[in-house]
Amino acid sequence: MEVHGTPTGDQLAGAEVLYVWDHRFADLAAVLRRADRLRWVHAASVGVNRLICPELAERGITLTNSRGVFDVSIAEWVLAATLSFIKGFPRTLALQREHTWQYRTTGRLAGKRAAVVGTGSIGRAIADRLSRLDVQVTLVGRTAGADQTFGAVRGSDDLLSVATDVDMLVAAVPLTAATTGLIDAEVLAALGPAGFVVNIGRGPTVVESELIEALQTGTVAGAALDVFEVEPLPADSPLWSMPNVLVSPHMSGDYVGFEVDMMGVFVDNLRRWLRGDQLHNIVDPDFGYVRG
Known part of the structure; x- marks a missing residue:
């Protein structure tokens, strides 16, 4: 039935x-x-x-x-969100709405370093497509190990060290006791002021209040979020109005x-x-x- x-x-x-x-x-x-x-x-x-x-x-x-089912579509969403951030599309669209011609330079995805937290089929699809665009990818799993495609897999207990060495942190893990609150203020601080956070797994993997504070203070540069601690995202959440945040209503795979x-x-x-x-x-x- x-x-x-x-x-x-x-x-x-x-x-x-x-x-x-x-x-x-x-x-x-x-x-x-x-x-x-x-x-x-x-x-x-x-x-x-x-x-x-x-x-x-x-x-x-x-x-x-x-x-x-959702491996490819979620990987495409991550690529789109990441490229939008690096290429400054939100600012470009804002200037367009103002009819303002303002020459700017933007970043490059090629050569960036990304950690994909989650070694399931979705995490691997994301890692594969980032790698094809010349991103250096580190896979982070429940435990450390080796992967014939992506090399050494770091354990989630080593996430703090991993975060210090990458530009982007992509969360693609199921919600379990071990993944709840996995990305907290300490990890965000290690990621640094140029860092970009993506979450397409489950909202509670990221400590939302600590992410908001990190975004407000410049501890990290931006975030693309498809999942949240409370869904729908409450209307009074600061995330809605942050220019450096993409809020997506749990639809990255659909x-x-x-x-x-x-x-x-x-x-x-x-x-x-x-x-x-x-x-x-x-x-x-x-x-x-x-x-x-």
Whole structure:
């Protein structure tokens, strides 16, 4: 069965498979308690932090997500936001609205150094496309390791040191206990006054109040944010009016036709389910994401 809101007991009767379309659906535990035959839950999203609950592991219910659908579109959004900042497009558009011809020079993306925090398929897609534009990319994962494409992977416990060596910090991680508050005032200070912050993962990964202060004081130069601690972003948030900030309403991955592609992931898995084959995109509930 497919869920847009909270299902009724009658709808759950006999259901073995649950398709959660609305990624904001947050009461899975209550649903599981009323669905005694449920064996598999599929999320029409990549982030599943709101769906993780003890009942999944206790009952051995498989949770899968839509990993892979948004890789390219989010990477394109990051490139667009980064280039807009470096090339000064917000200032150019402001001058255009004033009918002001003002010659200026801007920066170059080539030769910049970026740290992409998150080694999942989205983080890797971002790193790949930045690399193609001659950006030096460092991947940051949960633990240190090696990657055959991007070389050494730094551990998130080394993020402070990583931040001192890069110009851009891109957060592309799921929301877990380990990633909550990962980018704080100390990391922002290490990034420095020319630094640019991008967050397309989950809002609480960045300590928002400390980012606001860093932007106001010039501790960092700018930010492109698609996710926030509270969504929708409150109307009184200072982020709305900052000229060095791009506020995007949690839409970096959404493109025309994405719904069809997400359904395709589910249909492929459903065929596997019916054949008794291994499902794709199985989320490890202890970590909150698809491992490997």
